[in-house]
Amino acid sequence: HRIGALVWSSGANLILNLATHWNDGDKDSSDPIERESCRPDFVGMLCPWPDKQSVSDFPFKKEDPPAWACSARDDVVAPTAFAAGIVDAYHQVGAQARLWTVAEGGHRAFDRVSGDGSKWPDHFIAWLKELKMWK
Numbered sequence: 259h260r261i262g263a264l265v266w267s268s269g270a271n272l273i274l275n276l277a278t279h280w281n282d283g284d285k286d287s288s289d290p291i292e293r294e295s296c297r298p299d300f301v302g303m304l305c306p307w308p309d310k311q312s313v314s315d316f317p318f319k320k321e322d323p324p325a326w327a328c329s330a331r332d333d334v335v336a337p338t339a340f341a342a343g344i345v346d347a348y349h350q351v352g353a354q355a356r357l358w359t360v361a362e363g364g365h366r367a368f369d370r371v372s373g374d375g376s377k378w379p380d381h382f383i384a385w386l387k388e389l390k391m392w393k
Contacts, residue, residue, distance in 0.1 A: 260391045262300035262323065264382065267336060267365065270303035270327075271311070274344065277301045277323050278316040300391055302382055303327045304368045305336040306344060313343035324354040326385050328378050330367035331359055356385055 263273045280297035287293050300323050325348055329341035338359055348355030358381045360367055360374040367375030386392035 259299055262298045262302065262391065264302035264304070266304040266368065267307045268309065270306035270336075271309045273298075273301045273303060274306060274316060274325075277325060278318055280323075297321075298323045300324045300326070300386065300389060303341070303344070304378065305329060305333055305365055306341050307336040308340045313340065313347050316344075316347065318347045318351045318353065320352040322348065322351070322353045324389055326356050326358070326382060328358040328360070328368060328375075328381070330361070330363040330365070330375060332362045333365045333367065335365040354389075 263276070265273045276296065276298065280295065282297070283293045283295045285293055303325065306327055306329070325344065327341040327344055329336065329338040331338050341359075342357055345355040345357040358378070363370060363373055363375040367373070368378045370376050383392055
């Protein structure tokens with residue numbers, strides 16, 4: 259029970275859809291795969307891209323998987339306001355989420371080998387350890 263996803267930009271939009279639209283599976287299905295839940299145990303989103311959507315377009319629930327988001331405050335492609343809105347929506351329903359931001363680096367802040375954005379793996383792993391998803 260430590261299966262999750264860590265994705266960037268448009269992939270973060272896809273995983274946000276999964277994190278808020280999962281199901282428990284169909285226990286009566288003859289297909290063993292269909293009997294399983296598609297809910298990940300956690301999701302990580304680097305620079306979540308809104309794709310012309312607003313946070314209110316997603317049906318957040320208390321049971322949604324814990325979410326970690328990071329954003330560069332100067333990102334004009336995936337604004338920090340969207341990432342912050344995701345985390346706020348999680349908190350409003352009582353679900354677990356965390357936001358980590360850096361001042362600069364734009365949409366590529368987290369794929370650099372230097373600068374504050376390059377430290378995202380340390381923050382993400384620390385969060386996974388808090389969740390007991392990392393040994």
